[in-house]
Amino acid sequence: MSRERSxxxxxxxVSMVIATLVAFAIILLVSETPMESIKTFIVGPFTSGxxxxxxxxxxxxxxxxxxxxxxxxxxxLFNLGAEGIFFLxxxxxxxIAIWAPLPAFIHPFAAxxxxxxxxxxxxxxxxxxxAKFGASELVTxxxxxxxxxxxGCYILNNVMRDANVSSLVSLKFAETALLSKLIPGxxxxxxxxxVIGAVVAVYIFLYKSKWGYxxxxxxxxxxxxxxxxxxxxxxxxxxxxIAGILAGTGGVVENLGMHKRFExxxxxxxxxxxxxxxxxxxxxxxxxxxxxxxVAYLRIGADLVNxxxxxxxxxxxxLQCVIILLISAERFLHKYKQKWVEKxxx
Amino acid sequence: xxxxxxxxxxITKIYNNGIVANKNVNFSLKEGEIHALVGENGAGKxxxxxxxxxxxxxxSGQIFLNEKEIQLSTSKEAIRHGIGMVHQHFMLVExxxxxxxxxLGMEPKLGLAINESQAAAYTKELGExxxxxxxxxxVTGILPVGIKQKVEILKALARGAKILILDEPTAxxxxxxxxxxxxxxxxxxxxxxxxxxxxxxIREVKRISDRVTVMRGGICEGTWETADKTExxxxxxxxxxxxxxxxxxxxxxLKEARIRVSHIDYHDKESVSILKNVSFSVHGGxxxxxxxxxxxxxAELIELMTKGRKLQSGNIEINGRDIQKLxxxxxRDTGFGYIPEDRIRQGIAKDGTITENIxxxxxxxxxxxxxxxxRRKKCNRFADEQIKSYEIKCSGKSHKTGMLSGGNMQKVVVxxxxxxxxxxxxxxxxxxxxxxxxxxxxHKQLLKMRDEGCAILLVSADLNEIMKLSDAIIVxxxxxxxxxxxxxSSVSEEQLGLYMLGIERHDDEMIKGVI
Numbered sequence: 001m002s003r004e005r006s007x008x009x010x011x012x013x014v015s016m017v018i019a020t021l022v023a024f025a026i027i028l029l030v031s032e033t034p035m036e037s038i039k040t041f042i043v044g045p046f047t048s049g050x051x052x053x054x055x056x057x058x059x060x061x062x063x064x065x066x067x068x069x070x071x072x073x074x075x076x077l078f079n080l081g082a083e084g085i086f087f088l089x090x091x092x093x094x095x096i097a098i099w100a101p102l103p104a105f106i107h108p109f110a111a112x113x114x115x116x117x118x119x120x121x122x123x124x125x126x127x128x129x130x131a132k133f134g135a136s137e138l139v140t141x142x143x144x145x146x147x148x149x150x151x152g153c154y155i156l157n158n159v160m161r162d163a164n165v166s167s168l169v170s171l172k173f174a175e176t177a178l179l180s181k182l183i184p185g186x187x188x189x190x191x192x193x194x195v196i197g198a199v200v201a202v203y204i205f206l207y208k209s210k211w212g213y214x215x216x217x218x219x220x221x222x223x224x225x226x227x228x229x230x231x232x233x234x235x236x237x238x239x240x241x242i243a244g245i246l247a248g249t250g251g252v253v254e255n256l257g258m259h260k261r262f263e264x265x266x267x268x269x270x271x272x273x274x275x276x277x278x279x280x281x282x283x284x285x286x287x288x289x290x291x292x293x294x295v296a297y298l299r300i301g302a303d304l305v306n307x308x309x310x311x312x313x314x315x316x317x318x319l320q321c322v323i324i325l326l327i328s329a330e331r332f333l334h335k336y337k338q339k340w341v342e343k344x345x346x
Numbered sequence: 347x348x349x350x351x352x353x354x355x356x357i358t359k360i361y362n363n364g365i366v367a368n369k370n371v372n373f374s375l376k377e378g379e380i381h382a383l384v385g386e387n388g389a390g391k392x393x394x395x396x397x398x399x400x401x402x403x404x405x406s407g408q409i410f411l412n413e414k415e416i417q418l419s420t421s422k423e424a425i426r427h428g429i430g431m432v433h434q435h436f437m438l439v440e441x442x443x444x445x446x447x448x449x450l451g452m453e454p455k456l457g458l459a460i461n462e463s464q465a466a467a468y469t470k471e472l473g474e475x476x477x478x479x480x481x482x483x484x485v486t487g488i489l490p491v492g493i494k495q496k497v498e499i500l501k502a503l504a505r506g507a508k509i510l511i512l513d514e515p516t517a518x519x520x521x522x523x524x525x526x527x528x529x530x531x532x533x534x535x536x537x538x539x540x541x542x543x544x545x546x547x548i549r550e551v552k553r554i555s556d557r558v559t560v561m562r563g564g565i566c567e568g569t570w571e572t573a574d575k576t577e578x579x580x581x582x583x584x585x586x587x588x589x590x591x592x593x594x595x596x597x598x599x600l601k602e603a604r605i606r607v608s609h610i611d612y613h614d615k616e617s618v619s620i621l622k623n624v625s626f627s628v629h630g631g632x633x634x635x636x637x638x639x640x641x642x643x644x645a646e647l648i649e650l651m652t653k654g655r656k657l658q659s660g661n662i663e664i665n666g667r668d669i670q671k672l673x674x675x676x677x678r679d680t681g682f683g684y685i686p687e688d689r690i691r692q693g694i695a696k697d698g699t700i701t702e703n704i705x706x707x708x709x710x711x712x713x714x715x716x717x718x719x720x721r722r723k724k725c726n727r728f729a730d731e732q733i734k735s736y737e738i739k740c741s742g743k744s745h746k747t748g749m750l751s752g753g754n755m756q757k758v759v760v761x762x763x764x765x766x767x768x769x770x771x772x773x774x775x776x777x778x779x780x781x782x783x784x785x786x787x788x789h790k791q792l793l794k795m796r797d798e799g800c801a802i803l804l805v806s807a808d809l810n811e812i813m814k815l816s817d818a819i820i821v822x823x824x825x826x827x828x829x830x831x832x833x834x835s836s837v838s839e840e841q842l843g844l845y846m847l848g849i850e851r852h853d854d855e856m857i858k859g860v861i
Contacts, residue, residue, distance in 0.1 A: 208722070210715045217706060220695035227652075227684070227692045228706035229675035 008282055015326035016294065022322050026315050027305075037309040044304035045297055051304070053186025055296045057258065061086070062292035063195045064250025065274025067202050068243040070283040073275075074206060075239040076219040077130070081141030082247035083271025084148030085122050086254070087264055089115035091152040093252030094170055094262035097177035098160055107176040112194075112252045119248020120241050122148065127240030131233040137240075149267055156262060170262035179257040189257035198246060203285040205242070215239055247271070350413075351377040351540055352398075352509060357407035359393050365751070367393035368404070371566045373559060375509065380531060380541045382555035382572065384548065385584055386781035390564040391544050392434075395511050398542075399431040400424035430507025432498040434514050440487030444497050445469040447486055448504050472500055477533050491639060492523035496530070503539075510534070511542045516550055518807065520639055521843040528554050546584070548577050562586055585782055593789055593814060596797055601630025604770045604801035605651075608861070610660035612646055612825075620646045621825040624660075626860040630769065633792065633802040634860075635816030635834075637809060639846050643825035644805050645687065648774050651803075652684050653677065664770050678707055683768035685759055687775045687805075689752075693759040696748025700740060701729040703747045704762045732761040736787060753780040760788050764795060771795060771802045777811060789815060809839050820860055821845040828852065830860045 024038055031037040045051045068082045093115035102110055125144060129135035160170040179189040206212040218225040218235045225232050250270065255262055277295060281287030306313045352375040359368040368390045375381055383391050396402040398409065400418035409416055411427055418424050424431075438447050445465040454461040454468065469482035478496050486497060495515060502510055512531075516524045531541055531554060545551055551558055552572060560567040560583040567583050575583075605628040612621040621643045628634045638644055649655040651662055653674055662669050665680040672680070686692040694703050705714050705725050714725050729743035736757040740750055747758055760776065773792060777785035792815060796802055806812050812819060813834060821829035821842060829845040829852045831837050844850045 208720060209718050210710055210720055211718065213702070213709055213720055217695050217698060217702065220697045221691075223692045224695045224706070226674060227686065229673070229678045230706075231673065231675065 011326075012280060012282075018326060019322045022318070023315065026318065027311055030315070031309060031311055033309060037305055037311055040308055041301045041305045044308075045300040049185055051300055053183060053188050054300045054303075055293065056188045056192065057186070058296035058299055059289075059292045060189075060191050060195050060257065061250050061254040061268075061270050062273055062277055062295055063199065063288055064246055064253065065270040066277035066281060066288035066292050067198055067274075067285055068246035068250070069271075069274040069278035070281065070285055070288055071202065071206070071215070071239055071246070072243045073278050073283045074219045075215050075235065076222070077137050077236065077239055079123075079126055079137040079141040079240065079243065080271055080275060081123060081126055081137075081144055082243060082250075082274050083267050083269070084141075084145035085119045085244060085247035086251040086270045087267050088122065088148040088152045088251070089118045089248035090251035090255045090264060090268075091155045091262055092118045093248075094173065094255060095155070095160060097173040097252075097256055098171050100174075100177075102176060104176045107174065108179050108252075108256050111177055111256060112249050115252035116245045116248040119244035119246070119251075121244070122248075123240040123244030124237070127237045130240075131236040145267060145271070153265065156265070160262065162261065168265050172261055173256065173259075177256055178260070179253065187258060191253040191257040194249070194253055198249070199285050199289055202242075202246070206285060211235075211238060247274075349376055350374045351411070353410040353413075354394070354398065355408045355410070357394060357397060357409075358405045359390075359397060359402060360405045366564050368397070369564045371407075371561070371564075373566065374569070375540055375542065376557070377540055378535060378538055379556040380535055380543055380554055382551040382558040383542055383544045383561065384546055384551055384558060384580065385561035385567075386546060389561040389584075389781075391561050392513060394561070395431065395513060395542065395544060398424065399429060399511060425505050425507070428506055428508040429511070430502025430505060430509070431511040432495065432502060432513065432515060434517065436494050436498055438486050438494060438497060438501075440485075442486055443483050444480060444486055444489075445482035447497055448472070448482075448501050450501075452505070468504075469500070472504055476500070476503060476537070477530060491518045491641065492520075492526065495519070495527070499530075503534075507539070509540045509542070511544070513544045514546075515543070516545060516547060518640055520846045521809075521840050522847060522849075524550070548580050548584070551580065552577055560584055593793060595793060598631040598797055598799070600632060601799055601801075603627040603629050604665055605803060606661075606663040607647075607651070608661045608663075610647070610650065610657070610662070612643075612650065612655075612658050619825060621650075624822075624825070624827055626820060626827065628770075628801040628803050630799045630801045631796060632817040633796050633804050633815050635812035635819040636803065636805040636822060637812050637819055637842050637846060638822035640807055642822050642846075644822055645774075647822075648687070648772060648805060651772060652686075678766075681767075681769035683707070683763035683766060683771040685763050685771070685773045685776050687778070689755055689759050690748075694747045694755055696746070698747055699744045700733065700738070700747055700750075700758060701725050701743045703758050704729050704732055704765075707762055708766055728765075732758075732765065736761045737784075753784040756780050757784055757787070760791060764791050767795075767798070767800075769800060771800055772805075773802060774805045775807060776804070777806075777808070785811075809842060813837070813839065813842075818860070820857075823848040823851075827857050827860065830857045832859055 023041065027037045027041065028034045045055055065082050065086065072079045093111040096111040096114050097107070100107065100110055122144065126137045126140040129140050130137045156168065156170055162169055162171045179191050182188045182190055182192055206216065214225070214230045214235050215238065217228065218230060218232050222232060225235070273295065277288055277291040280291035302313050302315060305311045354371065354373040357368050357371045360366050371390070371394055373394060383395070385391050393402060397404045398418070400421045400423050403419060409418060416427055439450065448469045449465045454464040466482040469480070473480040478500060480493065480496055480500065486494065499510070515527060519527060535541060543555055555572045557569060558572045558575065558580060559569040560580065562584060607627065608625045610621050610624040613619045624647060626634070636644055646655065650657055651669070653669060657670060664677065664682055667680055669677055690696065705728065708714055709720065714721055726743055732738070733740060733743060738754050738757045740754065747755060750758070756777070763771065776788050776792065780788065792802060792804070804812060804815055816834055819831045819834055819837065819842070820827050823846060828848065
């Protein structure tokens with residue numbers, strides 16, 4: 001392993017530890033029974049199969065969005081549109097899940113494919129604008145998120161709202177459309193298999209295929225890519241399309257696996273989580289799995305603390321900010337890296 | 347040791363990418379001498395001087411000025427101690443006048459405004475004091491390189507520099523300008539200034555310096571009185587062994603014209619004319635050298651030929667195809683290689699491994715790729731072979747290319763561009779910043795390709811390189827071809843210099859010979 005890589009891993013690890021310490025500090029300040037709370041926070045998620053199941057459930061959509069962001073980031077594209085795609089693809093997939101008269105095995109796949117196509121269609125907009133006209137994908141994708149929210153809400157309100165329920169939710173999904181449970185006693189669903197497949201596929205795509213090579217080289221140095229004869233217009237659009245597929249699939253899988261109806265009325269936040277997870281993972285698809293598990297573990301821990309003690313879940317938001325801050329700070333631990341390098345050079 | 351104005355002791359500098367640029371270097375200066383600091387590129391000369399000028403912090407070591415230890419953590423402090431530096435790449439505000447550049451940061455005031463007339467008068471006075479002919483009111487951007495350099499030197503002197511560091515001052519100059527510079531340096535020395543002259547041209551070192559310090563691989567090889575050493579002795583110290591740089595040049599048969607450039611006119615956004623009616627052709631089996639002082643349109647010409655810019659008028663054909671109608675990939679598929687001047691910007695992907703960098707022009711060809719998947723084994727084997735045959739110094743094929751030294755990065759670029767056995771190769775400053783050994787490998791490779799029938803266009807600021815490799819030479823001055831030598835055996839560097847400076851010009855009939 002190169003020195004650079006091991007330093008990155010070390011830095012990420014230290015960031016996580018510091019973030020956890022910050023969490024302790026906050027618990028100490030807020031809680032009446034700090035030791036109890038800390039114990040719940042750290043050990044709680046491991047105390048029952050159901051909680052472990054919860055971690056896996058939360059991890060699934062996080063991996064989807066983390067993968068989508070990793071593909072974009074590896075191409076040096078800062079597109080945060082996964083957020084809106086999760087929402088819209090979830091809504092569009094729900095239409096299929098509610099009304100398409102399909103047999104059990106095919107039904108969820110049809111919904112997922114439609115969701116993925118929705119993701120591609122949406123990502124084409126910032127992708128083409130960037131590739132052809134150089135429009136900032138950050139700006140276009142962020143603005144697009146709000147539009148997608150509006151479109152999704154329109155579909156929910158006017159097309160599939162269940163009038164018999166007082167809250168704003170869709171009609172029930174057809175039984176055939178639901179993703180079946182994988183592990184008894186938990187809500188872990190077959191989406192887990194799909195996401196594992198996605199991780200492997202993205203890994204092979206990025207590191208083994210020529211398209212992944214084109215994409216990574218463009219991300220490292222776009223001038224070099226052009227000079228080498230790589231068609232960067234194609235590459236930029238391709239990266240967007242793949243991210244669209246991943247985010248769209250994630251949106252549908254989350255709905256069909258975890259819910260009986262489409263219940264989102266606001267952006268679910270997975271897109272932004274994905275950006276954090278991809279950063280934590282150094283944009284490596286395998287790393288995304290670890291990062292998503294870590295974030296999910298923190299969330300479940302926080303959830304338990306919230307339920308069984310006197311600490312609010314908001315604490316976790318603070319925690320996440322600290323992690324991101326520490327990891328994105330290039331200079332963090334820089335002095336130690338310098339010393340280390342000097343020692344090795346001598 | 348009381349007669350040393352400056353001593354640097356046990357200086358060690360390790361960059362955070364692990365490169366040891368200086369290792370326990372000792373360096374001392376006597377007052378009023380011209381001290382040459384020589385060594386190959388990457389030997390650590392520039393790093394040592396950047397430490398002296400407060401731009402880099404040494405990892406360890408001490409600096410004594412007049413036997414008092416000083417700490418230099420910024421250039422400002424170095425300037426305060428009377429140390430001035432003229433960089434290889436000029437640090438001038440191009441849109442300012444000469445006087446404005448000189449007084450920048452120490453402006454004479456007239457109320458709240460800058461006293462422009464006083465600034466001009468001061469500049470003029472300064473120029474006269476040091477025998478520099480210079481117009482204080484000229485806009486810096488349009489001045490020739492030689493004059494810009496004078497402005498840089500004056501800028502340092504105006505800030506009270508007693509010790510003047512010149513980083514490869516002659517690299518950008520024509521032979522005649524170099525002469526002029528040397529006269530001025532000797533004049534400065536007579537006035538009591540101490541000059542550090544960085545160079546890797548031994549002839550110049552021998553001519554101008556009193557003492558010489560040789561560096562190799564970050565280590566100081568020693569300091570001698572220049573007069574005591576012959577050119578051969580110095581060069582042996584620099585390389586560390588006897589380097590046989592003789593190249594064998596075979597007779598070859600000329601093939602058809604593979605590059606045809608016709609009637610290129612080009613102007614920039616401000617409609618300043620950059621290239622004027624440039625036409626030439628290069629045949630298979632020959633190297634056409636393009637000589638000229640930097641900034642006379644060579645860079646733009648190459649960008650036009652490599653699809654970095656859009657043609658405005660004229661026509662460029664490579665391998666019989668109009669390049670405007672081709673994408674970069676299609677152009678490369680005709681058998682086209684390009685060694686770019688700026689390897690960091692274009693030539694490599696720094697965060698990519700050597701393997702990834704070395705296959706970038708052929709990754710989608712059959713031998714490296716099947717059914718959309720890269721053939722990892724073949725790619726790796728190819729990278730291993732190239733690392734061996736080009737003697738690329740690295741920990742292996744997975745070494746990040748950006749962590750290699752400049753010379754080794756360049757070998758990666760050359761290996762890649764030459765391996766595809768192109769029918770046309772454009773080599774732009776192929777050995778800039780490359781050590782002598784590596785340069786020799788690259789030169790041999792270029793000649794080998796020529797012998798195999800490749801058409802090579804060689805653009806270089808290094809006249810020596812052009813003379814050594816080319817079969818024919820054109821000289822570019824202010825965007826025009828001003829000379830064409832179909833046979834280089836009769837040409838001398840001094841002669842080329844006259845054309846490079848625009849003093850002389852071949853008649854049109856002669857120049858048409860290259861079309």
